[in-house]
Amino acid sequence: MFKRLVIVATALTLTAAAATGCGGAADSGGTTLGFSQVGAESGWRTANTQSIQDSAKAAGINLKFADAQQKQENQIKAIRSFIQQRVDVIAFSPVVESGWDTVLKEAKDAKIPVILTDRAVDSKDTTLYATFLGSDFVEEGKKAAQYVIDTYRSSNETVNIAELQGTTGSAPAIDRKEGFLGLISADPKFKIVASQTGDFTRAKGKEVMQAFLASRQKIDVLFAHNDDMALGAIQAIEEAGLAPGKDIKIVSIDGVRDALKALVDGKKNFVVECNPLLGPQLMDLVGKVKAGQPVPHRIVTEETTFTPEQAVAALPGRQY
Numbered sequence: 001m002f003k004r005l006v007i008v009a010t011a012l013t014l015t016a017a018a019a020t021g022c023g024g025a026a027d028s029g030g031t032t033l034g035f036s037q038v039g040a041e042s043g044w045r046t047a048n049t050q051s052i053q054d055s056a057k058a059a060g061i062n063l064k065f066a067d068a069q070q071k072q073e074n075q076i077k078a079i080r081s082f083i084q085q086r087v088d089v090i091a092f093s094p095v096v097e098s099g100w101d102t103v104l105k106e107a108k109d110a111k112i113p114v115i116l117t118d119r120a121v122d123s124k125d126t127t128l129y130a131t132f133l134g135s136d137f138v139e140e141g142k143k144a145a146q147y148v149i150d151t152y153r154s155s156n157e158t159v160n161i162a163e164l165q166g167t168t169g170s171a172p173a174i175d176r177k178e179g180f181l182g183l184i185s186a187d188p189k190f191k192i193v194a195s196q197t198g199d200f201t202r203a204k205g206k207e208v209m210q211a212f213l214a215s216r217q218k219i220d221v222l223f224a225h226n227d228d229m230a231l232g233a234i235q236a237i238e239e240a241g242l243a244p245g246k247d248i249k250i251v252s253i254d255g256v257r258d259a260l261k262a263l264v265d266g267k268k269n270f271v272v273e274c275n276p277l278l279g280p281q282l283m284d285l286v287g288k289v290k291a292g293q294p295v296p297h298r299i300v301t302e303e304t305t306f307t308p309e310q311a312v313a314a315l316p317g318r319q320y
């Protein structure tokens with residue numbers, strides 16, 4: 001009888017362990033992270049997703065990953081589902097800046113800490129999230145503008161600039177525009193002659209650039225809010241019989257391998273880095289906020305810029 005009881009008790013323990021996921025290598029820390037990703041719109045995003053998945057595995061964190069396919073409603077649904085599942089920590093990269101207060105409040109009421117990665121929200125109540133890890137997008141826009149200013153420093157002629165904006169309402173689109181315009185508008189010779197969203201994708205970047213070129217407006221410089229849109233635009237420029245990097249100077253943001261290759265090939269002129277490899281820092285923060293340890297409310301990612309010469313040196317070791 002005693003033997004039978006021991007067998008039943010052992011079987012129950014094993015079943016419970018399997019149900020909770022306890023005891024497996026991927027869950028050795030006993031931490032579950034719910035992560036809602038923007039989508040798969042760019043090379044940057046693919047590298048970001050990979051970094052988060054690899055780092056969660058390395059840290060033994062059980063990752064519940066949801067792809068929002070660039071839709072805020074999908075992110076809100078994913079966050080609510082993470083709350084229902086009682087994950088330990090929720091992290092997400094918000095598709096757009098506004099409209100998060102209600103769901104963030106729900107997470108707070110459920111006592112589940114939230115970490116923002118990559119993109120900010122515009123909530124006035126900053127206690128709705130524990131920390132925000134990501135780039136300074138305004139600074140990135142300023143770096144792009146500084147390249148344009150330096151390139152045309154000795155010229156008094158008008159410089160016509162076309163702008164390919166990121167996803168409307170997203171933090172990088174809002175902030176990069178603000179940073180760029182903040183510097184460029186100090187000199188009236190710089191004119192933004194065309195500006196439209198390309199939704200951070202290569203296909204849309206190409207389509208919008210085709211429309212810019214079809215309008216027959218003279219364009220000296222293209223400022224693209226990310227590399228993928230610039231790479232799409234390069235195709236449109238070449239198909240129009242023009243030389244990207246020469247007839248139209250191109251500056252964009254991210255620093256993915258294809259963009260660095262285009263720099264080396266002379267098809268682009270300047271790239272401002274935006275680092276997608278946020279996984280290791282995020283996992284560290286997850287551990288800390290779960291344990292109730294203090295973390296800085298804002299952590300800014302370190303980044304650089306690339307000229308064609310610097311791209312030659314950087315390409316062999318570039319991870320993404």
Ligand code: AHR
Nearest residue numbers: 041042044118172200226
């Ligand atoms: O939020 C970061 C931006 O989103 C990257 O610049 C872009 O490539 C991505 O889609």
